[in-house]
Amino acid sequence: xxxxxxxxxxxxxxxxxxxxxxxxxxxxxSGVALTLFLxxxxxxxxxxxxxxxxxxxxxxxxxxxxxxxxxxxxVLLLAAHMAGGLRLLAIEFLPWRNRQKTLLxxxxxxxxxxxxxxxxxxx
Amino acid sequence: xxxxEKEPRLAASAGVSPTDHASPLTPHTSRSSNHRTxxxxxxxxxxxxxxxxxxxxxxxxxxxxxxxxxxxxxxxxTLSYRYACRVGMCGSCAMxxxxxxxxxxxxxVSVVAEGDRLEIGPLHNLPVVKDLVTDMxxxxxxxxxAKGRFKGTATRHDGFARVPPQSPQRKxxxxxxxxxxxxxxxxxxxxxxxxxxxxxxxxxxxxxTLVNDVRDVGQRERLAAVAGDAGCHAxxxxxxxxxxxxxxxSPTAGIAGLKRAVLAAALKGEL
Amino acid sequence: MTQxxxxxxVPSSLIPHPSALAVRTQVLLWGAxxxxxxxxxxCVLVHLVTIIYAVRGGLTATEILARTSGSFAWAAFYAVFVxxxxxxxxxxxxxxxxxTFGWRGRALDVFVLLVGIVxxxxxxxxxxxxxxx
Numbered sequence: 001x002x003x004x005x006x007x008x009x010x011x012x013x014x015x016x017x018x019x020x021x022x023x024x025x026x027x028x029x030s031g032v033a034l035t036l037f038l039x040x041x042x043x044x045x046x047x048x049x050x051x052x053x054x055x056x057x058x059x060x061x062x063x064x065x066x067x068x069x070x071x072x073x074x075v076l077l078l079a080a081h082m083a084g085g086l087r088l089l090a091i092e093f094l095p096w097r098n099r100q101k102t103l104l105x106x107x108x109x110x111x112x113x114x115x116x117x118x119x120x121x122x123x
Numbered sequence: 124x125x126x127x128e129k130e131p132r133l134a135a136s137a138g139v140s141p142t143d144h145a146s147p148l149t150p151h152t153s154r155s156s157n158h159r160t161x162x163x164x165x166x167x168x169x170x171x172x173x174x175x176x177x178x179x180x181x182x183x184x185x186x187x188x189x190x191x192x193x194x195x196x197x198x199x200x201t202l203s204y205r206y207a208c209r210v211g212m213c214g215s216c217a218m219x220x221x222x223x224x225x226x227x228x229x230x231x232v233s234v235v236a237e238g239d240r241l242e243i244g245p246l247h248n249l250p251v252v253k254d255l256v257t258d259m260x261x262x263x264x265x266x267x268x269a270k271g272r273f274k275g276t277a278t279r280h281d282g283f284a285r286v287p288p289q290s291p292q293r294k295x296x297x298x299x300x301x302x303x304x305x306x307x308x309x310x311x312x313x314x315x316x317x318x319x320x321x322x323x324x325x326x327x328x329x330x331x332t333l334v335n336d337v338r339d340v341g342q343r344e345r346l347a348a349v350a351g352d353a354g355c356h357a358x359x360x361x362x363x364x365x366x367x368x369x370x371x372x373s374p375t376a377g378i379a380g381l382k383r384a385v386l387a388a389a390l391k392g393e394l
Numbered sequence: 395m396t397q398x399x400x401x402x403x404v405p406s407s408l409i410p411h412p413s414a415l416a417v418r419t420q421v422l423l424w425g426a427x428x429x430x431x432x433x434x435x436x437c438v439l440v441h442l443v444t445i446i447y448a449v450r451g452g453l454t455a456t457e458i459l460a461r462t463s464g465s466f467a468w469a470a471f472y473a474v475f476v477x478x479x480x481x482x483x484x485x486x487x488x489x490x491x492x493x494t495f496g497w498r499g500r501a502l503d504v505f506v507l508l509v510g511i512v513x514x515x516x517x518x519x520x521x522x523x524x525x526x527x
Contacts, residue, residue, distance in 0.1 A: 010247060010316070011222075011247050011310075011313060011316060013222075014221065014223060015219075015222055015223055015224070015311055015367075016313070018362075018366050020360065020362040020363075021362075021363060024359055024360070024361050088360055092360070092379045092382055092383070093379075093383065096373065096376035096379065096380075
C-alpha cells in the first residue's frame, strides 16, 4: 500500500507545462547564457587593440564547426531573448487583451525568422 | 497537450446552477464507467509523508471531491480533507489533482483522470496540517500585508457613493472582484516557492481591485505595501495563476497594473 | 502550525531581510531593467540585422574594422548598447541568484553591481578597440 516518503509541497512539471512557462524557461536560460558569453565577446573584439592581424587570427579560429555551431546557437538565443522580452514589455505596459498566446506565437516566429535569415546568409 | 487543457472554465457569473456546467464536462460516462475502478493515490502526512493507494468505484458525473468523500466514508475514516459548499462558491476544497491545483468540487473525474488514475495531494506552497488539509493562515496574512482591506471615509450619515459602471476603473474592478480566495493561484505560483515572502497572485489581485476603487483613501500605503522584491515586481509573468484560476480571472493582468502604478509612484517620490 | 510572529502580528516570513534595499530602490531597479530592455530591443534588432549582413561571404577582421573604424555613429550606437546591457544583465542576475540560490541582502547587491561595472568597462573597451583601430 505505502510508497516512499517524500516532500509534499513542490510544484512539478505537470503544474508548469504550459506555453507561458516554457517562454519563461527560454527567457531565463538565454539571459544567463548571453550574460556568460558577453565577457568572451568583449575580449574577442578587444583583440584588435593588438592589431587587425590578431583579430583576424581569432576569427579564423572560430571557423571550426563546433565554434560556428555555438555562434549560431548564441544568435538564436539573442533573438529569442529579444522577442520574449518584447512580449513581456507588451504584457506589462500595454493594455491587457487576453492575447498572450498570440504574443507567444509572434515571439517564437521572430526567433525562427532571425535564425533562418542567419542560416541562409552563412557561407 | 492533453484534452484536459480544453476544459471549459467555470463562468464567473453568479446564478448559474451547477448542473448547467455538469453536462458538457461529462462525456461518455454512461456506457462503461459503472464497471470501472479508479486507482487513487492520496497524500497522507504533513510536509513529509507518503501516498496511500485506494480503489474507488467509478460513477457517472463523479467529482474529485466525491472520490475523496468516498474514501473517507467507506475506506479510511482517518483521512482529513476540507470542503463546505460543494458548488464552487466557498473556495475551501482546493487540492492538487494529478499535479495541478484545482477545486475538487467542480472538477469531474472524467476530465482529469489519466486513464483510471488519480493523484490527490494538498495545495503546494502552504504548510500541510494533515493529509489534504493545508494551513491557509500564511495565504491570508499576505492579503492583510498587501493592505487588502477597504479604507473609506464615508459614515452612515453620508449618501451612497456614485461609481459609474462604465468608468474605466470600475471595469478594472469587475475583472478581478470575483476572487473567492481559494488559493489555487497561490499554490500554482513558482515565485511564491522561490521567494517565500512574495505576496502572491491572490493578495496582489485584491490590492489591485482596491487601487481601482475610487472611494478608497489608503492608496499610498497600499502601493508601498505591494512594491518591490516581495511584491508585484517579483512576478515573472509565468501566468500559472491565470492558467489555473477556476474563475477565469487574470491575476497576471492586475499584477502588471500594480507594477506600473507603483513605478509611477516611485518616480514621483510618493513611495 | 503556529507561526512565529513579530511585534505587530506580522509573520516572520514577511519581515524583510535586514540589509534589503529600500523598497523605492527595488522598484526603480525594476523600472531600470524595463527601460534598458526597451533600449536593448532596438539595439539587438540592429545588431541581429548587422550580424546577418556581416556573415555573408564569411566574417573577416578587415571587413569588421572597415565598418567601425573611426565611425562616430557606430561608436555612439555600441556605447549605448553596452550601457543598456550593463544595466539590464545585473538586475536579471540579481533575481536569478535570489530565486535559485536563495542569495539575498547586501552581498548580493554589491556582487551584481560589480558585474555591471565589469560589463560596462569591458564593453566600452571593446567598442574603443573596434572604433579606434
